[in-house]
Amino acid sequence: MPDRPPDDPRSLVGRLYDAHGAALYRYAVMLLADASAAEDAVHQVFSAILRRPAVFDNELHYLRRAVRNECYSHLRRRRRDEDAASVGPLLESIAEPVTPEDRSALETAIRGLSPEQREVIHLHAFEGLTFREIADASETSINTVSARYRYALEQLRKVLAP
16 A cells, blocks of 8 residues: 555544544543444544544644534434443453452443533543643533532442442
C-alpha cells in the first residue's frame, strides 16, 4: 500500500485513533454504561472526521467533545426509544487482585449514577482532569462539576458501604 501524504484524511484519522482511540472508548463506556454503544459512538466520531476533516487546535479536547456529544445524542435516543442498556463490562481489568464480587458491586454502583456523574468521575478519577478542565470541556460551571462529583461519591459510598 503506498504511503499517504500526512494531510490525507485517512492518515489523520489513523493517527488520531492510534493516539486517542482507547481513552475515548473508555470515556464513552463510562458515559453510556454500554460497551457496544460506546464503540458505535467513537466510530461515529472518527467516521465524521473522515467524511469532513476537521481543523482544531487541541485534538484531544475536540475529540473528547465530539465523543461526549455523540454519547449524549445516543442517551437521548435511548430514552426516546426506551432501549435497555447492555450489561457488558464497564471497568477494565486491573493488575491488582479484585474479587469478582467486588468488581461486580462497583460496576453496579457506577451504573446507578447518572451519565453526568459517571462522566465527572471518569474524567477526574481516571483521566486526571481538574474540575476546571472538566467544566471547560463540558461547558458547565465548576460548581456543577464539583457537586456532581460530590453527589456521585456519596451515592457510591451508600451503595458500597458494608
